[in-house]
Amino acid sequence: GIRTPKDIQTFKRTNKKIYNELMKIRNRLERHYKDMQDFEFTIQEGKLYMLQTRTGKRTAQAAVKIAVDMCKENLITQKTAIERVEPEQIDRLLHPVFDPKEEKKKEPIAKGLPASPGAAYGEVVFTAEEAERRAKEGRDVILCRIETSPEDIGGMNVANGIVTSRGGMTSHAAVVARGMGKCCVVGAGQLEIDYKKKRFKVGSKTVNEGDWISINGHNGNVYMGRLSTVEPSLSGDFATLMKWADRFRRLGVRANADTPYDAEVAVKFGAEGIGLCRTEHMFFQGKRINLFREMILAEDAEGRRRALKKLLPIQRKDFEGIFKALKGRPCTIRLLDPPLHEFLPHDKTGQKEMSRLLGIPVSKIKNKVESLKEINPMLGHRGCRLGLIYPEISRMQVRAIIEAAIKVRKKGVKVLPEIMIPLVGHYKELKIAREEAEEVIQDIFKKEKTKIDYKIGTMIEIPRAAITDDEIARFADFFSFGTNDLTQMGCGFSRDDAGKFLPDYVKMGIYSNDPFQVLDQDGIGRLIKQAVELGRKSKKDIKFGICGEHGGEPKSVEFCHKVGLTYVSCSPFRVPIARLAAAQAAIKDKF
Incomplete structure (x- = not known):
């Protein structure tokens, strides 16, 4: 262990006879065990002795290459090749990693949850605005927040990575970062972030805005300074393995995507459509947030309709871009889900800026923020509840979806819009919401003198919905x-x-895994299984999908296969993982 080993090619030059004998034994071992071997040998008095052999450890890239090569050499079948690669290994083929030797020498200053894989470095910034400003100057930044909100989307988009001191694997930062394919570490509780002083402390260390840090989204480590990264490289073997996986899997794989770019990335990774398009993210781009805020501050339905009329062409254009990128693949679009207070600034500076831009008194903005405040917003006025109380919001979104679909279809591109009404807990909520949507759709068909195929469905995210679906x-x-x-x-x-x-x-041992990372099959899984059985008794051919973060987690994907879901949907960069996991589930089930 203390000596530096020589390269095997050196041995070939110094003792060609024994080298050739060793190569014959290596080939024999590989043919016998049908896998790459890690073996030990010694040479004594000119004679070769084999000491031991075992299946060799391998990197993700090597695992794919070995599996494909051995299949092409007829040593293993395509089925075995698929089983040889761990789905989670695929993650490392799609995202950059730190140079292992360099990272090994570094001591992390903090550790959080590995919310989104990858490796990133940059200057520390504490606001989305500062991230955007520095990014425009061509500087690398890491956005550090106590927790993120939809208002931070712009900064998250331009940052190399995101770190939060609070939050779990399904927090806003984690979900959005995974969708963007952005490196992210959440819940790094050791970071004491001080927005006013623009710094964070970790024990005796202080990191100021502008200082460099590096974050590892694979293990949750945060380092001082800048570490070198190694970019991923996808070989032809990867595409071959994915092609084989698609032959075996029965479960469809879609992606969660909110922009035309996300849709293109998803299709590139093999997504068969979009399983979740979150429309609220569209409202935070550019100047449209002010139009949406104008709608929130309106005194009555007529005022809201006037503001929404300005948003309609913008939202319609968003959907046109997504439909074009999908080229005929289905697109499930979720109507507005978050509570309205998330779209308003809660700090004095933000409220003053909003007052200046909209020409509205600060007092009016402050009063509206107070009136929308909820003790438990996750269980409050959001999802379909918003659409039922303020139907003009849902009507505008439905109009934008259908008008965009018709416009794209007229250009010769097939479209398959699926309108998803969120947070339904009672069938009457969906009944009313569907009637509203159908009225808008039929009005458009009449005016455009044409029709398109569409679907209207809902998310099952409330336990009551699962047991009454x-x-x-x-x-x-x-x-x-x-x-x-x-x-x-x-x-x-x-x-x-x-x-x-x-x-x-x-x-x-209360839970085997964090239930937000790996589906709790004994509890939440039982709700899902029951819902599938009930739903199909009522409507035999109804489709079931999953669009939570579990849609890209291998064990959860296997469960979805077992209970007979139609598809899973996950972030674009996890689509290959879901494809491989679905194939392995089908092989396990059949063979």
Whole structure:
């Protein structure tokens, strides 16, 4: 162990006879065990002795190459090749990693949850605005927040990576970063972030705005300074393995995507459509946030309609771009889900800026923020509840979707829009919401003198919906399980706060895994299984999907295969993982 070993090619030059003998034995071992071997040997008095052999460890890239090569050499079948590669290994082929030798020498200053894989470095910034300003100058930045909100989307988009001191694997930062394919570490509780002083402390260390840090989204480590990264490289072997996986899997794989770019990335990774398009993210881009705020501050329905009329062409254009990128693949678009207070600034500086831009008194903005405040917003006025109380919002979104679909179809591109109404807990909610949507759709068909195929369905994310979906199915063309909220409500855990104790629960054996990372099959899984059975009794051909973060987690994907879901949907960069996991589930089930 203390000597530096020589390269095997040196041995070839110094003792060609024994080298050739060793190569013959190596080939024989590989043919016998049908896998790459890690063996030990010694040479004594000119004679070769084999000491031991075992299946060799390998990197993700090597695992793919070995599996494909051995299949092409007829040593193993395509089925075995698929089983040889761990789905989670694929993650490392799609994202940059730190130079292992360099990282090994570094001591992390903090550790959080590895919310989104990758490796990133940059100057520390504490606001989305500062991230955007520095990024425009061509500087690398890491956005550090106590927790993120939809208002931070612009800064998150331009940052190399995101770190939060609070939050779990399904927090806003984690979900959005995974969708963007952006490196992210959440719940790094050691970071004491001070926005006013523009710094964070970790023990005796102080990191100021502008200082460099590096973050590892694979293991959750945060380092001082800048570490070198190694960019991923996808070989032809990867494409071959994915092609084989698609032959075996029966479960469809879609992606969660909110922009035309996300849709293109998803299709590139093999997504068969979009399983979740979150329309609220569109409202935070550019100047449109002010139009949406104008709608929120309107005194009556007529005022809201005037503001929404300005948003209609913008939202319609968004959907046109997504439909074009999908080229005929289905697109499930979720109507507005978050509570309205998330779109308004809660700090004095933000409220003053909003007052200046909209020409509205600060007092009016402050009063509106106070009136929208909720004790528990996750269970408050959001989802379909917003659309039922303010139907003009949903009507505008439905109009934008259908008008965009017709416009793109006229250009010769097939479109398959699926309108998803969120947070339904009672069949009457969906009944009313569907009637509203149908009225808008039929009005458009009449004016445009044409029709398109469309579907209207809902998310099952409230336990009540899961146990009564036979009633809800009468008004739905499809169901999609929102497992982030279903886990939160079913287990009684806050998505943003449970990270403080769930690791201890796992250590104590209460849960095998964090239920926000790996689906709780005994609890939430039972709700899903029951919902599938009830729904199909009511409507035999109804489609079931899953669009929570579990859609890209291998064990959860296997469960979805077992209970007979139609598809899973996950972030674009996890699509290959889901494809491989679905193939392995089908092989395990069949063979």
